[in-house]
Amino acid sequence: MFTTVELLRAGLFCSAIVLVYVLTAWWCVERLRAREPKGRADRVFRSRWTGGALLVAAGGGLLCILYGILIEPRRLTVTEYRIETHKLPEGAQVRIVHLADLHVREHGPRERRLPELVRSLKPDLILYSGDFFAGGAEVEPIVVGLLRSWPVPQFACEGNLDRLADLGKTTRDAGVTLLNGATARMTLGRADLSITGLVSGAEAHMPRLLARLPDATYNVVLYHHPEGFSKTWGTPSDLMLAGHTHGGQVRLPWYGALVTLDRYGKRWESGLYEERGVKLIVSRGIGCEPNAPELRFLCPPEIIVIELAGTRPQRLSG
Numbered sequence: 441m442f443t444t445v446e447l448l449r450a451g452l453f454c455s456a457i458v459l460v461y462v463l464t465a466w467w468c469v470e471r472l473r474a475r476e477p478k479g480r481a482d483r484v485f486r487s488r489w490t491g492g493a494l495l496v497a498a499g500g501g502l503l504c505i506l507y508g509i510l511i512e513p514r515r516l517t518v519t520e521y522r523i524e525t526h527k528l529p530e531g532a533q534v535r536i537v538h539l540a541d542l543h544v545r546e547h548g549p550r551e552r553r554l555p556e557l558v559r560s561l562k563p564d565l566i567l568y569s570g571d572f573f574a575g576g577a578e579v580e581p582i583v584v585g586l587l588r589s590w591p592v593p594q595f596a597c598e599g600n601l602d603r604l605a606d607l608g609k610t611t612r613d614a615g616v617t618l619l620n621g622a623t624a625r626m627t628l629g630r631a632d633l634s635i636t637g638l639v640s641g642a643e644a645h646m647p648r649l650l651a652r653l654p655d656a657t658y659n660v661v662l663y664h665h666p667e668g669f670s671k672t673w674g675t676p677s678d679l680m681l682a683g684h685t686h687g688g689q690v691r692l693p694w695y696g697a698l699v700t701l702d703r704y705g706k707r708w709e710s711g712l713y714e715e716r717g718v719k720l721i722v723s724r725g726i727g728c729e730p731n732a733p734e735l736r737f738l739c740p741p742e743i744i745v746i747e748l749a750g751t752r753p754q755r756l757s758g
Contacts, residue, residue, distance in 0.1 A: 446699045453698055457501060464494040508690070508737040513728060514549045515740040516557060520747065521712055521721065527658040527678065528750030532630040536660075537563035538744040540683025541599070543727025545574035547582050550726060550741060555589035561745055563592055564628050568616070569683045569723065570599025570640060570664035572607060574730035580610050587614035593626065595619055597637030597662035599684065601730065621649065625657060631750065636677075637662040646671035653677060658748065666700075666708035666722045673716035679746075680720045685709050687724030691738040710742075721746065 442450070470486050477483035484490060528534070537558055544551060558566070572583050587594065587610075594616040598607055611618040619637025626633055634657040638646060646661075646668055653659045653676040661672055661680040672680050687710035688697020697709045713720040724742035728734040 442699065442701065443703070443705055445705060446701075449698045453692075460494065460497050460501060464498040467491045467494050504737060505735075508735045509733060512736040512738075512740050513734040516550060516553060516726070516743060517740045518557075518561065518743050518745060520745045522747045522749060523679065523719065524749045524751045525658055525678065526751050526753040527656070528632075528748060529630045530750050530752045532750035534628050534631045534633065534748040535562060535564045536746040536748065537561055537566045538569065538681050538721065538723055538746060539566065539726060540569040540664075540681075540723035540742075540744075541571045541686055541725030541727055542568075542583065542586070543571055543574035543601075543725070543730060544579045544583050544586070545727070545730065546579070547585075551582060551586060554586060554726070554743075558590055558743065561743070563590065563745070565633075566590055566592055566594040567635065567660065567662055567681055568594070568596035569662050569681045570597050571601045571683060571725075571727075572596075572599070572610065573602060573604040574727055575604065577605050580605050580613075583610050584614045587611070587616050593617075593628075595624060595635045595637060595662065597664060598639045599664040600640040602640075604730065619662065621645070623649075623653065625654075631748065632657045634659045635662065636660070638668070640664045643668045643671050647675060650675035650677050665702065666720065667703040669708060669713070669715070669718070669720045672718045672720075675718075677718050680718065681723070681744075682708075682720065683723045683725050685722060685724075686728065686736075687722075687739040687742070689728060689736050689739055693738065697739070710739075 477486055573579055596616050596618050598620050620639040623634055623636040634653055655676050659676050659678045661677050663682055665684050666682045669680055685700040685702050688700055691697050700709045708722050710722045710724050723744050724739055726741045
C-alpha cells in the first residue's frame with residue numbers, strides 16, 4: 441500500500457520525466473517553425489544550448505528506461521553479511537542463503553541462472569521470506585522446479601501475494617517447510633537454530649509467539665514485511681529476514697528508493713539494520729511486482745548470503 445508521502449514522491453518523479461519529454465517535443469516543434477523569437481525567454485528556450493540540454497536529458501532518460509527493462513532485472517547480484525554471535529559455539533559457522541520475492545512469472549533468464557548461482561554459494565540452509573508468484577497456477581511447476589534445485593534444508597513464510605497460487609501445495613511438492621505461525625528447531629554442525637515463520641498480516645500475534653522462543657538457540661524470524669521488525673523487540677529473536685520492498689525497484693543516486701510499499705517508508709528499505717538488540721535484513725528480492733512490466737533501476741535482483749559465526753561470550757570485568 442502506498443503511503444501519502446510515497447504517492448507524492450512518485451508523482452513528482454513521474455511529472456519531472458513527463459515534463460522533460462514535453463519540453464523536448466515543444467523545442468523541436470518551435471525549431472521547425474523557424475519563427476522569430478518573441479522576447480528573451482522565448483529566445484533562450486529556442487536556443488541550441490537549451491535544445492541540447494533537453495535532448496541529452498531525453499536521450500539519457502530513454503537509455504535508463506531501456507536499461508531498467510532489458511538489463512537490470514536479469515542482473516542477479518549477491519550480497520554477503522557476516523554476523524557474529526555468542527549463541528553459537530566458538531568457531532561454529534552456518535551459511536544461510538536468503539531468497540525473497542521470487543515473483544516467478546515464467547521460466548526466464550533469472551530462473552535459468554538462479555539454481556547454479558545458489559549452488560555455487562554452498563548454503564547450509566535456505567530461507568524464504570515470501571512472495572513466490574507473479575502468476576497463477578501455471579507458474580507453480582516452475583517454482584517447484586526451482587526449489588528442488590537445492591538439496592539442503594529450506595524453510596519459508598507466506599507473503600501477501602502468495603494467494604496468487606497454491607503456496608501450500610507448491611512448498612509440499614518442493615520439499616520446503618512452510619512455517620506459518622510455527623517454529624522449527626534444528627542443529628547444523630555444532631549450531632542450534634530456531635526458525636520461525638509468520639504469515640503476512642500476523643503482526644498482532646508476533647510478540648506473543650516470539651516470546652516463547654528459547655533463549656539458548658539462535659532465533660531467526662521470517663516475516664515478509666519489514667514493518668513487523670518492531671514486533672521482534674523485547675523477545676528472544678536474534679535476526680529477522682524480510683523482503684516486500686524490492687529495495688524500491690527504482691532508486692535514485694544518493695537517495696535510494698522512491699517507493700517501498702511499507703508502512704514505515706524508507707526506514708527499512710533494504711540492507712542490514714540493528715535495533716533493540718535484534719538484527720533485520722531486508723532483501724531487494726529477485727523478481728518484480730506482478731501485473732506490470734519488469735523494471736529495475738539502480739536496484740538489481742539480490743541473493744543474500746548470511747555467514748553466522750560463533751564467538752566466545754564476552755566476560756564482564758570487575
